[in-house]
Amino acid sequence: MDNDALRSALRQLPAPEPQPELLQRILRSRALGKRIVVPTHEGPPIRRWIAAAAAVALLLGGSWAISLSLSEISESRRARRALDELLRGTILEREPESAPTLLRDALRPAYPLIVSEALDTSRLAAGVWTYRSETTTDDILTKPAGGDRIRLARGTLSGQQVWTASMGERDTTYLDPSSLRPLRAVAAGNKGRAVFEQRFTADSGYESWEWTGPMRGSRLGAIAFPFPRNALFSANWSRVTLAALFAALPLRREWRGSLYQVAFISRIGLQGVRPVNLRVVGTDRVTVPAGTFECWRVEVEEFAWEFERPRMWVSRDKGWLIKEEHAASDFVHTRVLERFEPLE
């Protein structure tokens, strides 16, 4: 049943009639002097926020315990089984009994893993890509939804040549120049009061998360990778690294490949290692503010809270992310390239 049929059925769903005595019950209450204060303002009661904060604190504590124990697991069949259990356990909502098989299947890569040897890193270019976003609701109302800038530049990290991929001022990932695997990622949030730093080795990663302000604290997390040392991965559901990597991918007709997203304790509810599946499904000529481009149309499949399948258009000549589209039941979020400024 598609969404339209489901909506139609929902709107026709019958509802019962009230008991005939309800009016008499209302009038009797008034006559007895009963008075009820009907709420005047929206907004959650304070205790919801307190309960939510308590739940977050519990989740953080539990996540820390889980991630520390994972740091002792080596890459082995035992590690894969343990990670399978962790991935199932970190799905926030309890799914119906028919769904666990679906979830397990969703957590395996659908296509061959993208490996370093398949990348053409010579196509990467240093520059700044400026994007503009908008949201169209019910095919009628289009509203601007801000924009962002992705910056890819050459740099050094501890004396080593790296690529730095960043979005804004506070989110930077350092990539190995030959494998394009993250070496380190730094992000700041909550007006600079929360700082996340992640470091990656060939087969594992760890994160430190510190926050200041009225509630100070820190957390550590570690994770063992369930994939080979030459397999591509991205950190923290970051669109930045994916957009930066497109230039190096061997895109062609009917090309398919998978990489992993690695997310730590700072991504509450999304911790774990999940595949992102990419598939070239066609070609299009796309016109955006930055110009007209011949593009590969790439379908991206990822499993975060639900299956999501955004579409991306990548220019065939330079591998730039030209356009991105996320379609939901009643709105479409679109992001288009506004301009490119080279840095070299």
Added chain:
Amino acid sequence: MAIPLEPSTSDPRDTSDAIAELYGRYGAGLFRLAYRLTGTKEDAEDVVHDVFVGLPEKLERYEERGRLDAWLRRVTARVALMRLRSGRRRPVMRLETSDIPGAPPRDLELDLQAALDTLPSSLRSVLILKEIEGYSHAEIAGMLGISAVTSRVRLLRAMARLRRILGGSR
């Protein structure tokens, strides 16, 4: 439309007549809204009862902007959502139609209602308010104390879960 309700009147019959008139016009629709949000007739009746008992005092603050029925629906939705949040729901067991002798075979309406009943209230509320009552995500966000983005996400999850449940039951 101005409703002449004077809570402080010396003659309670005036207020009762006014409540009865409003109930006659809007009561059934408000009951259906409350039923869809709370999931049970008993809770829906409690919600409508509370709305109309508190109505005379509430109408003192009604500024006559927009339609009265839309305003009443918002108030009813708020009361129903408060009831869900407080957990003050009457424990009732919905009879399976198979428990009723001579019941007709299950059809889409029953499957859909059963599927709706399995949704967590956080998802069902957004689904009902958006797809049946026609509120925008911004309005739903205000009612539920969430962001419009969260409202959209919850709607997606609710629809996906319904499709999954209905797909498995047929």
